[in-house]
Amino acid sequence: MGEPDGPRSDVWATGAAYERYMGRWSRLVAEQFAQRSADVADGLRWLDVGCGTGALSAAVAARRHPRLVVGADRSAGFVATARAAAPPSGPEHFVVADATCLPTRDAVFDAAVSGLALNFFPDPSAAVAEMARVVRPGGLVAAYVWDYAEGMSFLRRFWDAARRADPSAAALDEGRRFPLCRPEPLRAAWAGAGLADVSVAAIEVPTVFTGFADLWEPFLAGQGPAPAYTAALAPAARARLRDELRAAVPRNADGTVALTARAWTVSGRRPGRTQG
Known part of the structure; x- marks a missing residue:
């Protein structure tokens, strides 16, 4: 995902920074999401909205054997990263485009999907x-x-630690800022768009860090809400946050930090003739 609207802390633009912070986990979710779309036939036309570095587009290409996958994102940096990663002969094509004003005619795709981006769009509806x-x-x-509110463990622990170190951090907590990211608001958004057969389900993936440094250092890159908050802290305050987080995360005997991350999926169909 990668929509540069909204607060500067929400900017996603650099593929390399995103990869270490979130991309390695977003690919796991994308794989499960694409695998669950088993009722979608092969050889169809897909649109990936807010495609970011192309994780979902790649998963669709690998698992659903599409005729075409178009990934659209407002971040030129993310689009460049996605293009560089896509095989030259593959079905993926990437364009810089706004999620709320897609440069395509009506009814030209068989599926439109979006991964980990919806809450960052300036107008999700x-x-x-x-x-x-x-x-x-x-x-x-x-x-x-x-x-964000409960199931994204390393972010939940980060914001809980941030609030202990700095009570004003509560206003920036993604669990608080993104109420859309819960089952009922997602269901309501899909119903509000006139979609039928709406369903919501959970995907949970492991997030295993090689050690505390592997968890902490991506927060220093400054891209995304939590890293932007961390990067803006004075050195002493950043050290307090680091120590609070270190005390809060469980570590195995070998030093690894094994947590989990949950995502909510929502799907529906445009009313009309069903897929044959």
């Missing part, structure tokens, strides 16, 4: 309406977002 617009009748509209 408009983005879902656009996704519904560009799929054919009976087409799939689906997305997934992190469960």
Whole structure:
């Protein structure tokens, strides 16, 4: 994902920084999400909205054997990273585009999907309406977002530690800032776009860090809400946060930190003729 609107702390633009912080886990979720789309036939046309570095587009290409996958993102840096990673002969194509004003005609895709991006769009409802617009009748509209409030363990522990070190950090907590990332608000967003057969489910993946440094250092890169908060702290305050987080995360005998990350998926169909 990668939408540069909203607070500067929400900017996602550099593929390398995103990869170590979140990309390695987002790929695991993308694989499960694509695998669960088993009711979608092969050889179809997919649109990946807020495609970021292309993790979901790659998973769709590998698992669903599509005729075409178009990834769209407002970050030119992410689009460049996605293009560089895609095989030259593959079905993926990437464009710089706004999720709320997609540069395509109505009903030209069989599926429109979005991975870990919906809550960063300036107008999520408009983005879902656009996704519904560009799929054919009976087409799939689906997305997934992190469960920031409870199930995204390393971020939940980060923000809990941040609040202990600095009570004002509560206002920046993604669990508080993104109420959309819960089952009922997601269901309501899909129903509000006129989609049918709406369902919500959970995906949980392991997030195993080689040690505390492997967990902590990505927070220093400054990209994304939690890293931006960390990078803006004075050195002494950053050290307090580091120590609070270190005390809060469980470590195995070999020093690894084994946590889990949960995402919520939501899917529906554009009313009309069902997929044959």
